[in-house]
Amino acid sequence: MKKLMLGNEAFARGLFEAGCEFVSSYPGTPSTEVTEYAAKYDELYAEWAPNEKVAMEAALGASIAGKRSFCGMKHVGLNVAADPLYTAGYTGVNGGMVICVADDPGLHSSQNEQDSRHHAIASKVMMVEPSDSQECKDFTMAAYELSEKFDTPVIVRLSTRIAHSQSAVELGERVVPPTKPYEKNPAKFVMMPGFAKKRHTVVEAKLAEAAKYAETSPLNKVEYNSTEIGVITAGNCYLYAKEALGDKASYLKLGVINPLPIDIIRDFAAKCERVYVIEELDDIIESHCKKNGVDVIGKELFGWEGEISQAIVREKILGEKAETMEFEEPVPVRPPVMCAGCPHRGLFYCLSQLGVYVSGDIGCYTLGATAPLSAMDTTICMGASISALHGYNKALGKEAEKKSVAVIGDSTFMHSGMTGLVNIAYNATNSTVIILDNSITGMTGHQQNPTTGKNLKGDPAAAVNLEDLCHAIGIKSVRVADPYNMAETKKIIEEELAKEEPSVIISRRPCALLKYVKHNPPLKADPEKCVGCKQCLKIGCPAISIHDKKCVINHTQCVGCGICKEMCRLDAIN
Amino acid sequence: METRSIMIVGVGGQGTLLASRILGSVFLAQGYDVKVSEVHGMSQRGGSVVTYVKYGDKVYSPVVEKGEADVIISFEQLESARWLPYLKKGGKLVTSDQMLDPMPVITGMAVYPENIIGKIKDMGVEVTSVDALDLAEQAGTAKAANVVLMGVVSKKLPFEESVWQEALEQCVPAKFLELNKKAFELGREEV
Numbered sequence: 001m002k003k004l005m006l007g008n009e010a011f012a013r014g015l016f017e018a019g020c021e022f023v024s025s026y027p028g029t030p031s032t033e034v035t036e037y038a039a040k041y042d043e044l045y046a047e048w049a050p051n052e053k054v055a056m057e058a059a060l061g062a063s064i065a066g067k068r069s070f071c072g073m074k075h076v077g078l079n080v081a082a083d084p085l086y087t088a089g090y091t092g093v094n095g096g097m098v099i100c101v102a103d104d105p106g107l108h109s110s111q112n113e114q115d116s117r118h119h120a121i122a123s124k125v126m127m128v129e130p131s132d133s134q135e136c137k138d139f140t141m142a143a144y145e146l147s148e149k150f151d152t153p154v155i156v157r158l159s160t161r162i163a164h165s166q167s168a169v170e171l172g173e174r175v176v177p178p179t180k181p182y183e184k185n186p187a188k189f190v191m192m193p194g195f196a197k198k199r200h201t202v203v204e205a206k207l208a209e210a211a212k213y214a215e216t217s218p219l220n221k222v223e224y225n226s227t228e229i230g231v232i233t234a235g236n237c238y239l240y241a242k243e244a245l246g247d248k249a250s251y252l253k254l255g256v257i258n259p260l261p262i263d264i265i266r267d268f269a270a271k272c273e274r275v276y277v278i279e280e281l282d283d284i285i286e287s288h289c290k291k292n293g294v295d296v297i298g299k300e301l302f303g304w305e306g307e308i309s310q311a312i313v314r315e316k317i318l319g320e321k322a323e324t325m326e327f328e329e330p331v332p333v334r335p336p337v338m339c340a341g342c343p344h345r346g347l348f349y350c351l352s353q354l355g356v357y358v359s360g361d362i363g364c365y366t367l368g369a370t371a372p373l374s375a376m377d378t379t380i381c382m383g384a385s386i387s388a389l390h391g392y393n394k395a396l397g398k399e400a401e402k403k404s405v406a407v408i409g410d411s412t413f414m415h416s417g418m419t420g421l422v423n424i425a426y427n428a429t430n431s432t433v434i435i436l437d438n439s440i441t442g443m444t445g446h447q448q449n450p451t452t453g454k455n456l457k458g459d460p461a462a463a464v465n466l467e468d469l470c471h472a473i474g475i476k477s478v479r480v481a482d483p484y485n486m487a488e489t490k491k492i493i494e495e496e497l498a499k500e501e502p503s504v505i506i507s508r509r510p511c512a513l514l515k516y517v518k519h520n521p522p523l524k525a526d527p528e529k530c531v532g533c534k535q536c537l538k539i540g541c542p543a544i545s546i547h548d549k550k551c552v553i554n555h556t557q558c559v560g561c562g563i564c565k566e567m568c569r570l571d572a573i574n
Numbered sequence: 575m576e577t578r579s580i581m582i583v584g585v586g587g588q589g590t591l592l593a594s595r596i597l598g599s600v601f602l603a604q605g606y607d608v609k610v611s612e613v614h615g616m617s618q619r620g621g622s623v624v625t626y627v628k629y630g631d632k633v634y635s636p637v638v639e640k641g642e643a644d645v646i647i648s649f650e651q652l653e654s655a656r657w658l659p660y661l662k663k664g665g666k667l668v669t670s671d672q673m674l675d676p677m678p679v680i681t682g683m684a685v686y687p688e689n690i691i692g693k694i695k696d697m698g699v700e701v702t703s704v705d706a707l708d709l710a711e712q713a714g715t716a717k718a719a720n721v722v723l724m725g726v727v728s729k730k731l732p733f734e735e736s737v738w739q740e741a742l743e744q745c746v747p748a749k750f751l752e753l754n755k756k757a758f759e760l761g762r763e764e765v
Contacts, residue, residue: 004598004608029614108613132609165636166598166610236636243577243634311639322641323663325697327655332684334652334676336586336621364619372681445614537680542620545675554674556707556716 002168007158010133010169011072011100012037014140019176020044020070020098022062024055026415027444028074029109030163031102035072036447039456043174048447048456051382051415052077056084056099060153063097064189066180068144072100075116076381080416085153086123090199091189092151092206094180096144099125102158105280106307109443111362111381113305115281120155120258124203126210127155127258128219129235133167139255142219150210157257159280161236161307211259219255222268226250229317230272232265232285232296237278237308244313260288269294276301276317280308338367340543341519341559343438343509346483347407349539349563350490351375356497357404359392361385361412364442364511368407372540376407383408383416386433390420393429401430402497408433411441411449414464418473424502425474432496432503433475435466436483439510446514470504477503484509486566512559520560525551529572536564536573575606577630579638583657584649585674586623589720592745593647594625596724599741600733601629611636622653622676645730647723649706650674651690658694667699668726670706670719702726702765709760718757721746725761735762 005013011034015023023046025035039046049055055071062069073081078101085099101119104110120127126146130139136158143154187195214220229249231241238253252268254260269275269289277286277298286298301316302308314320338345348368351358352375360366360376361384369376378388389406408417413435424431441447448454453463470478477499481489489507496503510517522543525536532549543557544564551572553564565573580597584590591612598610606629613623626638640659648654648669661667671691678684687693691703704726710719721742728738738758746754 002602004595004602004610006612032614160613161611161636164612164614166595166608166612167633167636168602168608239634239636309637309639310635311642322639324641324659325661325663325699327658327687327690328693328697329655329687330684331652331656332676332678332686334585334620334622334656335678336619337677339587339619367619371677371683443619534682537682540677540681542674542677542680545680
């Protein structure tokens, strides 16, 4: 039976059919749904870990115990998990271990555009890359075989277009291999220098074997048509090339990305007149070719940034461009905004009023940086808001401490914010940290986290008490604010900034999109009272606009949070 | 059959994902190879969103590029103007006449163009415009505007109504099915 599946859903199906029994991940676009779909199968255990490092270590533990295991993350998540990854390359596995990393060329929902293939090369771990949903399933299953054959974790690399595209998938049955018995083997699993040195020799030998395998792997495919143009490519770029060039080119589609084969590349290149390497982001395949003396054309045509597409391939290789029409007037941009009723809005309005330095973080609340709130100075990576604020305050001293805050979401705080808070308490800056506790992991689409009291499967779970945790870390001043009450929230921030000690403010309101959140009826602006002063527009609510010089509230969007009511000096909104 | 391309454009939160899934099921049921491409994450927060649905004997690229779309289904007028360059010459535009001010317009930094639909028609584009929001509210909820538009589109594509009904049953949760069937019907009646 064929079913239309997202790449991520097909990946989860591959985990299911391959007999994976343990899944631990941290959400991150575009990888999140692999784990969410995996959790729908009762036959396998699945969990959200507090961060990617914990997830990967848990998956390695399950592999050591003899089960097939999995962890999934976005590209930047693999940086967090790089520590266990690089040594897991040395220890190898017991039960097969597969890692999903989803890159985001074009930065649809990310803070950088890094190419995760570098991690596979640097950690000396095998990597494969599928190019549609069927391959997401097939390559995942193949990755378990490779993991067990070469005694290594295997990374399956996705890109946004593969992870978030649906195509037809043929379903099969689940087959669970017998649990491999655990046998104590310190020389393999205790990575202290004496043992690790010997394992490095093993790693190099495994990699050489894997390179031999790559020469004949069924995951690499050669297709000869016209040999005037030869294309060496992988993943989604294969699809673009194929759509743009069809039979006008021959293709070497690489499924095994690390280690890359060379004999089949040489053979293919020798048969084609002009050979192009089409790959997004960095020149991994191209430099491999050039290093081995194979003459190819790549980055000089396609560049290093953003996504490639069939239109780009058509233009760069064939010189053809589609005819297009343009709307005659400028079309205003539509950047993402905080939702109507978003609890972050009130908090950011207070911060914009106070004019403080805001050390930001990763989540929906990064949108606090956008106009009209414009209340963010930095956003770097998960958890950096708190640690970077400490550095900023140490560097500039007492005056800075009174005019700066860090903002971080509940899930991001659990991920890697709390270690920064430990540093603030331990190394003593009078920093003010605001935890935006909306009771869910918002941006990635509502995943549970260690503070929500529920696990991935939706069952009751232990909940971290943020107040107690902050106290235990050594922060004495911990206060809770309701961001729907802006006057009080602003007062609390001012008081905490003035204190000669570190403090935490928990800005607490559940995300307005959560199903259990009861909304008030939509508000209305009274055109008799409204004078069109536009004060209500300063909060940047997408439900409010001005028409005929009067405030109009869109009733399909408004959830009655009342922030605009607080803004209105004429009591025109009710 | 040569690959045909449909784009669904709108504002994050308007339900473009469900619409793309309904189309995907219809084409799959007709025996075509299908690709549906979505974008999740940041842009879903009230930003301009686009999903692509492509079908044919064999579909390779999941994305649609400028000048390639046979049909654009737009949930909002400004988005129709924004994505117009993606329409193929001779392609069709089905659009809701809903208008949602983006933040630069709300803050007075930009102007929402007037009479967008009329201007696109004047360019010689075949445009079908409906008050999808009003029809959806007649069906019971503003949230069903996406399915109203599916009703309109169903009249523009050469497939039996029953195929669409089956796709609705597959894609819509049972408790909202009746409401969405009504929204679909109201959309069909508009054409």
